[in-house]
Amino acid sequence: MIDGIKLLRLKEIIQSEYGIDSNINLTTMLLDEDRALLNTITDEILVNGNQCKGTDDIIEAVAHEVAHLVKPSLKDGSEKFNRLWTEIFKNMGSIYYARERRK
Numbered sequence: 001m002i003d004g005i006k007l008l009r010l011k012e013i014i015q016s017e018y019g020i021d022s023n024i025n026l027t028t029m030l031l032d033e034d035r036a037l038l039n040t041i042t043d044e045i046l047v048n049g050n051q052c053k054g055t056d057d058i059i060e061a062v063a064h065e066v067a068h069l070v071k072p073s074l075k076d077g078s079e080k081f082n083r084l085w086t087e088i089f090k091n092m093g094s095i096y097y098a099r100e101r102r103k
């Protein structure tokens with residue numbers, strides 16, 4: 001797996017931090033332009049393995065979808081959305097790497 005990222009750890013983080021019960025799966029089947037997708041029926045987050053090359057890429061892509069789930073009313077590209085996305089990305093990253101260091 002890319003950089004040996006722990007998708008289960010990310011799943012636990014979005015569950016404990018945002019109450020989101022989604023599976024996160026890395027896939028090669030997405031169109032090239034999409035870094036990640038949200039399956040709104042299953043709430044599954046699909047990460048594009050063709051676009052995301054490292055751990056931070058994946059956390060950032062997952063954070064984007066989490067932002068949509070946290071505030072469904074915010075539109076892609078809006079300032080409010082981008083601020084929320086950045087905030088979630090930083091929060092997830094700091095928890096993710098803190099757990100890395102503990103091992």
Ligand SMILES: [Zn+2]
Binds near residue numbers: 064068076
């Ligand atoms: Zn989006």
